[in-house]
Amino acid sequence: xxxxxxxxxxxxxxxxxxxxxxxxxxxxxxxxxxxxxxxxxxxxxxxxxxxxxxxxxxxxxxxxxxxxxxxxxxxxxxxxxxxxxxxxxxxxxxxxxxxxxxxxxxxxxxxxxxxxxxxxxxxxxxxxxxxxxxxxxxxxxxxxxxxxxxxxxxxxxxxxxxxxxxxxxxxxxxxxxxxxxxxxxxxxxxxxxxxxxxxxxxxxxxxxxxxxxxxxxxxxxxxxxxxxxxxxxxx
Amino acid sequence: xxxxxxxxxxxxxxxxxxxxxxxxxxxxxxxxxxxxxxxxxxxxxxxxxxxxxxxxxxxxxxxxxxxxxxxxxxxxxxxxxxxxxxxxxxxxxxxxxxxxxxxxxxxxxxxxxxxxxxxxxxxxxxxxxxxxxxxxxxxxxxxxxxxxxxxxxxxxxxxxxxxxxxxxxxxxxxxxxxxxxxxxxxxxxxxxxxxxxxxxxxxxxxxxxxxxxxxxxxxxxxxxxxxxxxxxxxxxxxxxxxxxxxxxxxxxxxxxxxxxxxxxxxxxxxxxxxxxxxxxxxxxxxxxxxxxxxxxxxxxxx
Numbered sequence: 001x002x003x004x005x006x007x008x009x010x011x012x013x014x015x016x017x018x019x020x021x022x023x024x025x026x027x028x029x030x031x032x033x034x035x036x037x038x039x040x041x042x043x044x045x046x047x048x049x050x051x052x053x054x055x056x057x058x059x060x061x062x063x064x065x066x067x068x069x070x071x072x073x074x075x076x077x078x079x080x081x082x083x084x085x086x087x088x089x090x091x092x093x094x095x096x097x098x099x100x101x102x103x104x105x106x107x108x109x110x111x112x113x114x115x116x117x118x119x120x121x122x123x124x125x126x127x128x129x130x131x132x133x134x135x136x137x138x139x140x141x142x143x144x145x146x147x148x149x150x151x152x153x154x155x156x157x158x159x160x161x162x163x164x165x166x167x168x169x170x171x172x173x174x175x176x177x178x179x180x181x182x183x184x185x186x187x188x189x190x191x192x193x194x195x196x197x198x199x200x201x202x203x204x205x206x207x208x209x210x211x212x213x214x215x216x217x218x219x220x221x222x223x224x225x226x227x228x229x230x231x232x233x234x235x
Numbered sequence: 236x237x238x239x240x241x242x243x244x245x246x247x248x249x250x251x252x253x254x255x256x257x258x259x260x261x262x263x264x265x266x267x268x269x270x271x272x273x274x275x276x277x278x279x280x281x282x283x284x285x286x287x288x289x290x291x292x293x294x295x296x297x298x299x300x301x302x303x304x305x306x307x308x309x310x311x312x313x314x315x316x317x318x319x320x321x322x323x324x325x326x327x328x329x330x331x332x333x334x335x336x337x338x339x340x341x342x343x344x345x346x347x348x349x350x351x352x353x354x355x356x357x358x359x360x361x362x363x364x365x366x367x368x369x370x371x372x373x374x375x376x377x378x379x380x381x382x383x384x385x386x387x388x389x390x391x392x393x394x395x396x397x398x399x400x401x402x403x404x405x406x407x408x409x410x411x412x413x414x415x416x417x418x419x420x421x422x423x424x425x426x427x428x429x430x431x432x433x434x435x436x437x438x439x440x441x442x443x444x445x446x447x448x449x450x451x452x453x454x455x456x457x458x459x460x461x462x463x464x465x466x467x468x469x470x471x472x473x474x475x476x477x478x479x480x481x482x483x484x485x486x487x488x489x490x491x492x493x494x495x496x497x498x499x500x501x502x503x504x505x506x507x508x509x510x511x512x513x514x515x516x517x518x519x520x521x522x523x524x525x526x527x528x529x530x531x532x533x534x535x536x537x
Contacts, residue, residue, distance in 0.1 A: 050421055074427030086422035088415045099415050102408070103427035151427060 001026040001187050002047070002078075002155055007056035009039075009046050016042045018211040019056065024155070024189050024204075029181055031190040031198040031219065033232055034208035040191040041083050043208070044157045047189075048080045049073045060155070074151050075103050081148040083159040083191075085140045089133025093124055096132050096143055100150030110150070116183075117146035120176050138169035145173070149180065155187045156180075162194040170194070174201055195232035199223040207232070237379035242502045243495060248386040250494025251393035252455070255448030256471035257478070257486040258400065259318075259441030265417035265481040266437045269334050272341040273321060275468015276348035277314050277442050281449030282365060282459045283358050284313040289366040303368035307392065310446035318442025319435050327431070352461030365457035368450075389451045396447055397487060400440070404483060413437055417481065466510065470497070473517045479530020488529060 002024040009017035017039045024030040032040050045051040047058055049070035058066045060078060068076075079100070088096050097117065101110045118125035121142040127135060132143060141161055148156055158177065162170045178201050181188055192198035198219075199205055205222045207215040215222065222228050256278055263271045285306045292309070296302040325344050329337050353360040375382040404410040412433050416423040424430050452467060453459055474493040478485025493513055500512040520527065 070424035071429045099426045
C-alpha cells in the first residue's frame with residue numbers, strides 16, 4: 001500500500017534521512033523503531049507532506065505522492081496521529097473529532113465513524129463537551145487516534161502513541177490499535193521508541209538508526225534478534 | 236452625572252468602531268502570529284471606497300438607509316479583497332521566514348498604501364469630505380444627554396457584526412478550522428485543512444470588519460485623507476493588546492475600554508491628552524500584564 005524508495009530528507013545542511021526504503025503492505029501493522037533522533041518522526045512528517053523530501057519517492061497505492069501538500073494527503077486516505085498528540089487544546093472533544101473529518105461531506109458516514117470511535121474509546125464520549133486541553137495524556141492520545149480515524153484513512157500513521165503515558169494506558173491503547181486494524185482493516189505505520197510494545201503488535205519491523213535502516217524483518221523475529229534485544233529491549 | 240453618562244456613550248460608540256478594527260488585528264495575529272501593521276491603512280481605503288462609490292450608488296438607489304447599507308457592504312467587500320490581496324502578494328511568500336521579516340514587510344505595505352494614496356490621481360493628499368450617508372438627528376436628547384442617530388447606527392452595526400463574527404468563529408466549520416489553525420498550524424494541516432485558504436479567509440473577514448469600521452468612522456468624522464488610518468489603527472492595536480492579542484472577546488473589551496478612556500480624558504482632563512492616554516495604557520499593560528487582560532499568560536514557544 002505504501003512504498004518508500006531511497007528517501008532523503010534534509011533540514012538545512014543536516015541530512016536527517018539518508019536514503020531509506022521500506023514498504024507497508026495492505027492491512028498490516030508495520031513499525032519503525034529507533035532511538036530519539038533516528039529520523040522516525042521526520043519520516044512520518046515527510047509522508048504527510050509537512051516536510052519536503054530532498055530526493056526519493058513515496059508511492060501510495062502505486063501513485064507518486066512525494067510532493068503533494070498535506071491537506072491533499074488526507075483526502076487520498078492517509079492520516080496521522082502526530083507525536084505529542086497535538087490536540088487542539090481549546091476545542092472540545094467533539095470539535096476535535098469534527099476537525100478530523102474536515103474534508104468529508106457524508107454526514108451519515110461521519111456520524112457512524114464517530115460512534116465507532118466512542119465505542120473503542122468510551123472515555124471520549126464521557127468527555128465530549130470538554131476542552132481537549134483538559135484531558136489527561138492518555139485521553140489525549142485516544143483523542144488523537146480517534147481524530148485521525150475520522151478522516152476514514154486507509155493508512156494510519158501513528159507517531160509515538162506511548163509517549164508520556166502511564167504504562168497501563170499504553171497497554172490499553174496498543175490493544176485498541178490492534179482492534180482498529182482488525183475491525184476496519186486500516187493499514188498502520190507505527191513509529192515507536194517503546195520497541196517491546198511495538199514489536200509485540202506489529203507484523204513487520206524496521207530499525208532506524210541516524211537516518212538509515214539497519215535491520216528489518218518479521219516483528220517476532222526481530223524481537224528475538226540479539227542486537228535489537230540489547231539496544232532497544234533492554235535485555 | 237449627565238456629562239459623565241454622555242462621555243460613556245461617546246466613549247462606547249468610539250470603542251465600537253475601534254473594536255471592528257481591533258478584531259482584524261487580533262484574528263490575523265491568531266492565525267499568523269504577527270501584527271499586520273497595514274491594517275489601519277486598509278481601514279483608510281475603506282473610507283475612500285465609500286467616498287467614491289456613494290455618488291454612483293445614490294444615483295440608482297437614492298439617498299437613505301438602503302444606500303448607506305450598500306456603501307457599508309461595498310467598503311467591507313473592497314477591504315476584504317484588499318486584505319486577501321495583501322496577504323497573497325506580500326505575506327504568503329514569506330510564510331516560512333522569521334516573523335520580523337513579515338513585520339517589516341507589513342510596515343512597508345502600510346507606507347505603500349499611505350503614500351500611494353496621496354498621489355493626486357489616486358486619492359490625493361488633501362482632506363475630502365465624506366458624504367452624509369444618513370442625516371444626523373437626535374434620537375434622544377434632554378437633561379443634558381444626547382444620543383445621535385449616527386451613534387445608534389454605530390452601535391447597531393458594530394454589535395450585529397460582532398455577533399455574526401461570533402457565530403462564524405464558534406459554530407461554523409471554517410470558524411472552528413480558523414481556531415484550530417491558530418492553536419496548531421501543522422496539526423490543522425494534518426486534519427486536511429487547507430491552511431492557506433483559511434488564512435486568506437481570515438484576512439478577508441478581518442479586513443472587511445475594518446471596512447465596516449471605516450464607514451462608521453467616516454460617518455462620525457467625515458474629513459478623510461490617506462493618513463486617517465494611522466491613529467485609529469494604532470489605537471485599535473493598543474485595544475487588541477490590552478484585551479490580549481489573539482483573543483476575540485479581549486479585542487472587543489479592550490476597544491470599549493480604550494474608547495471610553497479616550498473620551499473621559501478628553502472631557503475631564505484635556506483633549507490634548509486623548510492620544511497620550513491610549514499609549515500610556517499600552518506602556519502600562521506591556522509592563523504589568525503583557526499578555527493582556529483576557530489573554531493567556533505563558534511563554535510562546537519559538
